[in-house]
Amino acid sequence: MAAVIHPFAEHMAYFALFAIPLTTIGLTRTASLAAFGGYVTYIDVMNNMGHCNFELIPRSVFTIFPPLKYIMYTPSYHSLHHTQFRTNYSLFMPFYDYVYGTMDKSTDTLYEKSLHRKEESPNVVHLTHLTTPDSIYHMRLGFASLASKPHTCSKWYLWILWPVTVWSMVITWIYGKTFIVERNVFKNLKLQTWTVPKYQIQYLTEWQRKPINGLIEAAILEAEEKGVKVLSLGLLNQGEELNISGELFIKRNPRLKVRVVDGSSLAVAVVLNSIPRGTKQVVFKGNFNKVASCLALALCHKGIQVAVSQKGQYQMLKSKLKSTDDQDKLTFSQTYSQKIWLVGDGVSKEEQMKASKGTLIIPYSHFPPKKVCKDCIYYTTPSMLTPKYLENVDSCENWLPRRVMSAWRIAGIVHGLEGWNVNECGNQIFDIDKVWEAALRHGFTLNKSFT
Numbered sequence: 001m002a003a004v005i006h007p008f009a010e011h012m013a014y015f016a017l018f019a020i021p022l023t024t025i026g027l028t029r030t031a032s033l034a035a036f037g038g039y040v041t042y043i044d045v046m047n048n049m050g051h052c053n054f055e056l057i058p059r060s061v062f063t064i065f066p067p068l069k070y071i072m073y074t075p076s077y078h079s080l081h082h083t084q085f086r087t088n089y090s091l092f093m094p095f096y097d098y099v100y101g102t103m104d105k106s107t108d109t110l111y112e113k114s115l116h117r118k119e120e121s122p123n124v125v126h127l128t129h130l131t132t133p134d135s136i137y138h139m140r141l142g143f144a145s146l147a148s149k150p151h152t153c154s155k156w157y158l159w160i161l162w163p164v165t166v167w168s169m170v171i172t173w174i175y176g177k178t179f180i181v182e183r184n185v186f187k188n189l190k191l192q193t194w195t196v197p198k199y200q201i202q203y204l205t206e207w208q209r210k211p212i213n214g215l216i217e218a219a220i221l222e223a224e225e226k227g228v229k230v231l232s233l234g235l236l237n238q239g240e241e242l243n244i245s246g247e248l249f250i251k252r253n254p255r256l257k258v259r260v261v262d263g264s265s266l267a268v269a270v271v272l273n274s275i276p277r278g279t280k281q282v283v284f285k286g287n288f289n290k291v292a293s294c295l296a297l298a299l300c301h302k303g304i305q306v307a308v309s310q311k312g313q314y315q316m317l318k319s320k321l322k323s324t325d326d327q328d329k330l331t332f333s334q335t336y337s338q339k340i341w342l343v344g345d346g347v348s349k350e351e352q353m354k355a356s357k358g359t360l361i362i363p364y365s366h367f368p369p370k371k372v373c374k375d376c377i378y379y380t381t382p383s384m385l386t387p388k389y390l391e392n393v394d395s396c397e398n399w400l401p402r403r404v405m406s407a408w409r410i411a412g413i414v415h416g417l418e419g420w421n422v423n424e425c426g427n428q429i430f431d432i433d434k435v436w437e438a439a440l441r442h443g444f445t446l447n448k449s450f451t
Helices: 008-027 033-050 059-064 075-084 095-100 107-116 133-138 156-175 206-226 247-252 264-274 290-301 311-320 324-328 349-353 407-418 432-441
Strands: 124-129 179-186 189-196 230-233 259-261 281-285 305-308 330-332 340-343 360-363 383-385 404-406
Touching (some): 008 033, 033 075, 033 156, 075 107, 124 206, 133 156, 189 206, 189 407, 206 230, 206 247, 230 407, 259 407, 264 290, 264 407, 264 432, 290 305, 290 311, 290 324, 305 311, 311 330, 324 330, 383 407, 407 432
Parallel strands (some): 124 189, 124 230, 230 259, 281 305, 281 340, 305 330, 340 360
Antiparallel strands (some): 179 189, 383 404
């Protein structure tokens, strides 16, 4: 299948034609929000389906109701209009092509071939999940204009689509299977991003842990069956309380050939290299996790004073520091005078407001802290800028800028490029310097943008 860029005049003609029904009900005073919303939704869904570049209408649909082939087109049907140009003119409704004899003779053959075409297996898979109910619109299968921009806040017009949003939540609840949201090519690697149909709030409820782990494990086993080399766990899919940073799946499936990577080593490396040179002291705020522990130990080894505001974490870190010099670099402090803050989830608004003017707030968490202190400088979550030869980058990764990827996602790509035959999950962490040097060697650079 293929697509082309439509001329501007054609866009204007489409707009004028599609506006006729809305203008008519407006002038006749028979308009309603349901009519407007339903019509716009139908047009948008059908238009996106026709240009999605893969066949998704099963044969059973036309078997159950044969006349449907005359009133609903398929992606393969419309693709022939873009490749043959003088056939399959009808948009959404093939009936008129049948009437006027403009239907392409290879329509049915292409449809059958598209259904039986063997799916391309990726080399590296990044497994993420939905964040908010309207995050579905910020993916490629939603609105291209929203997908191309960071998902920082909800747009007002998305409230109009709340029936569609609720419908999509019901579908994800019933469907209950991971789906592909993006395909990329990096050098000789085929990359895919899969999404678990669960929202951030569901990961925070204990009763959802078992079904979520079931979906993650099913995705790992599917990747194993497809011959995937590396699967990286994104966002809360690698929660320590959820599955011990992925270790649960390795224990359940000890013969897995696909390597499960949580990407902690590269996340640590990115944060370490984001701290300004010459820094003498940092403080940790918010919840501690695997990345925070590794960061604190690495900073102590570098001779930087590390202040920890939680007594339990201070004692745990001190027990892991063997040399006296390193132990002396670790302090327990509940003050707010430090100029470099390393923050995780759970850092409160009240804590941030106590930061002094000009404080650098560098997150080590998957999710960015809510910006409440206007006098502070907020860094983005651990991420790197991708090289230009990464293909098909049409959307932003959550709140990150265009062509910027999270460190956890890049770690999986680097493992695939280097052919490292090791897992990185549980308490295991890969060589921080080695993964950082490999990322730079493959063209990734430090993301220096602020939120």
